[in-house]
Amino acid sequence: MIEFKLPALGADMDEGTLLEWKVKPGDRVEKGQVIAIVDTAKAAIDVESWQAGIVHRLIAEPGQKMPVGTVMALLLEPGETPPPAEPVTATTQTGTGESPDVASSTGALRKVGAGGNEDVPPGADSSRKVGAGGTAPPAVPEMGERRRISPAARKRAAELGIDVGSIAGSGPQGAVTLEDVEAVAQSRMPSAAQKPTTDRRAEMRKTIAAAMSRSKREIPHYYVSEDIPLPRMLAWLQESNAARPLAERLLPAAVLLKAVARALADYPELNGHYLDGGFRAAEKVHLGVAISLREGGLIAPALLDADTKPLTKLMQELADLVRRTRAGTLKRTELTDATITVTNLGDQGSHGVFGVITPPQVALVGFGRIAERPWAENGGLKVLPVVTASLSADHRVSDGHRGALFLRTLSDLLQQPEELAK
Amino acid sequence: MNRNQLRDLVIATLQNIAPEVGGDTLRDDLPLRRQVDLDSMDWLNFLLGLNKRLGIEIPEKDYARLTTLAALLDYLQHELTERSAS
Numbered sequence: 001m002i003e004f005k006l007p008a009l010g011a012d013m014d015e016g017t018l019l020e021w022k023v024k025p026g027d028r029v030e031k032g033q034v035i036a037i038v039d040t041a042k043a044a045i046d047v048e049s050w051q052a053g054i055v056h057r058l059i060a061e062p063g064q065k066m067p068v069g070t071v072m073a074l075l076l077e078p079g080e081t082p083p084p085a086e087p088v089t090a091t092t093q094t095g096t097g098e099s100p101d102v103a104s105s106t107g108a109l110r111k112v113g114a115g116g117n118e119d120v121p122p123g124a125d126s127s128r129k130v131g132a133g134g135t136a137p138p139a140v141p142e143m144g145e146r147r148r149i150s151p152a153a154r155k156r157a158a159e160l161g162i163d164v165g166s167i168a169g170s171g172p173q174g175a176v177t178l179e180d181v182e183a184v185a186q187s188r189m190p191s192a193a194q195k196p197t198t199d200r201r202a203e204m205r206k207t208i209a210a211a212m213s214r215s216k217r218e219i220p221h222y223y224v225s226e227d228i229p230l231p232r233m234l235a236w237l238q239e240s241n242a243a244r245p246l247a248e249r250l251l252p253a254a255v256l257l258k259a260v261a262r263a264l265a266d267y268p269e270l271n272g273h274y275l276d277g278g279f280r281a282a283e284k285v286h287l288g289v290a291i292s293l294r295e296g297g298l299i300a301p302a303l304l305d306a307d308t309k310p311l312t313k314l315m316q317e318l319a320d321l322v323r324r325t326r327a328g329t330l331k332r333t334e335l336t337d338a339t340i341t342v343t344n345l346g347d348q349g350s351h352g353v354f355g356v357i358t359p360p361q362v363a364l365v366g367f368g369r370i371a372e373r374p375w376a377e378n379g380g381l382k383v384l385p386v387v388t389a390s391l392s393a394d395h396r397v398s399d400g401h402r403g404a405l406f407l408r409t410l411s412d413l414l415q416q417p418e419e420l421a422k
Numbered sequence: 423m424n425r426n427q428l429r430d431l432v433i434a435t436l437q438n439i440a441p442e443v444g445g446d447t448l449r450d451d452l453p454l455r456r457q458v459d460l461d462s463m464d465w466l467n468f469l470l471g472l473n474k475r476l477g478i479e480i481p482e483k484d485y486a487r488l489t490t491l492a493a494l495l496d497y498l499q500h501e502l503t504e505r506s507a508s
Contacts (some may be wrong), residue, residue: 009430013471157424181507238482241482242481242482242483246466246469246470246473246479246480247470247480251462251463251466253461253462253463289465292461294440294441294442294459317465318463319463322463346461346462347461347462348459348460348461
C-alpha cells in the first residue's frame with residue numbers, strides 16, 4: 001500500500017487545502033500524473049503522484065485543510081491486491097457511527113474555490129524534507145469535535161467556503177443539512193463574497209513575510225552590481241521580432257533569463273540550495289521568476305531547465321508561466337524546484353534592485369529597467385541602452401569576487417545575443 | 423466602427439488583462455501605462471487581444487508612438503481605414 005501524502009509546497013508553506021481530486025478509487029495512476037489540486041496561501045497547485053499505482057481510497061475530502069505530510073489517499077502498488085478489511089479504521093479513531101468516509105474528514109473547511117491566485121517564493125525544500133519540522137501527523141490531523149453533516153451539505157459548504165463548525169444543525173441529532181448550509185450562505189452573502197480575497201492576500205503576505213524574515217535571519221547576503229550595455233541585444237531583438245508574428249515575439253526579459261541560465265554554468269556555487277548546514281549545487285538550472293500579481297504580492301515559480309531550452313521555447317514557457325501564475329494554476333515542481341531566482345523590474349521599474357534571496361536558494365539576480373544612459377568608453381561619451389544587473393548571494397557559499405565575475409560573464413553573454421538564441 | 427465603439431473594444435481588451443480598469447476613469451490624453459500597471463508581458467498580451475479582435479498586427483517599431491489611448495485609437499482607426507480602402 002502506498003501512502004500518498006501532501007508534499008512540501010514551497011518555502012515556509014506547511015499546510016494546504018484540498019480543492020479537488022482528479023482521480024477516483026479504482027483509477028490507474030501513472031508516475032507524475034496530477035491526482036489532486038491543493039490550494040495554498042499563494043496558488044492552487046497541481047499535485048502529482050510520485051509512484052504508479054491504483055487508487056484504493058481517497059482519505060482527504062475537498063475543503064479539508066491539512067499539514068504537509070498528511071496521508072491524503074492510499075494507492076495500491078502495481079500488482080497488489082486490495083486488503084480485505086478496511087485498513088483505515090486503524091488510524092481514524094472511529095466510534096461515532098458515521099461511515100468511514102465521513103468520519104475521516106475533519107471539520108476544517110475553508111477557503112475553497114477562492115480561485116488560487118497568489119504567489120509563493122519558490123523554495124526547494126522539496127519532497128525529501130516533507131513535513132515542516134519533521135512532525136507530520138500520520139493520517140488525519142486535528143480530529144476535533146466532529147459535526148454530523150450530510151455529504152451533500154459538506155460538499156456545498158466546501159464550495160461556499162463555509163466552516164461547517166460554525167453552522168447550527170437542524171437535522172436529526174443536530175445534523176447539519178444542505179438547507180442549513182444554504183441558509184448560512186444566504187445570510188452571509190456580502191461578506192462571504194469578500195472574504196476569500198482578503199484572507200488570501202493576508203495569508204500571502206504572511207507567507208512572504210515568513211520566507212523573507214527567514215532569509216534575512218539566516219543568510220548573510222552580499223551584493224554586487226554591474227551596468228550592462230544592451231545596444232546589440234536590443235538591435236538583435238528588434239530585427240528578430242520584425243520577422244516574427246505577434247504571437248512569437250520575444251521580450252527582453254526572456255533574453256536576460258536565458259543569459260543568466262547560461263552564465264550559471266561556470267558558477268555552480270550560485271545555483272543550488274543550502275540545506276542541513278551545507279551547500280548542494282544543483283545539476284540543473286531551474287530559474288525562479290518573480291512574477292507580481294495585480295492584487296499585490298508576488299510568486300516566483302520556476303522556469304524549468306532554462307539553460308538548455310532554445311530562446312523561442314523559453315519565451316513561450318515564460319508567457320505560459322506568467323499566465324498560469326496569475327490564474328493561480330501552478331505545478332508543484334514549479335513552486336518547489338527553483339535553484340536560483342531572477343527578479344526583473346521591467347520597463348516600468350527602477351534602475352536597479354537588490355533582492356532578498358529565497359531560502360534555501362543561495363542567490364538572486366536582479367535587473368532594473370532598460371534605459372538610455374550616458375556611457376563612457378575609450379575616452380568618449382555616448383548614449384546607450386543600459387541595464388543594471390545585480391547579484392545578491394549567500395556569503396556562506398560564495399564571495400563577492402566570484403559574484404562580480406559572474407556578472408561580467410552575464411554581460412559578455414548579452415553582447416552576443418545570437419548565441420543565446422540557440 | 424466609430425471611435426466610441428473602437429474605444430469600448432480597446433477597453434474591453436484591456437480589461438481582460440487588467441480587470442481593475444474602468445473605461446470612464448481612464449484619460450485618453452495621458453500615457454496609458456502610467457494609468458494602468460502593464461508590464462511588457464501584459465502589453466504583448468494586450469496587442470495579441472487587439473490582433474484577435476481587429477486583425478491588426480502592430481509592429482514593434484510602432485510601440486513608441488502608442489503611449490496614450492488617443493494615439494492608439496488614432497493608429498487603429500487609420501489601420502482599419504487603410505484596410506477597408508484597399
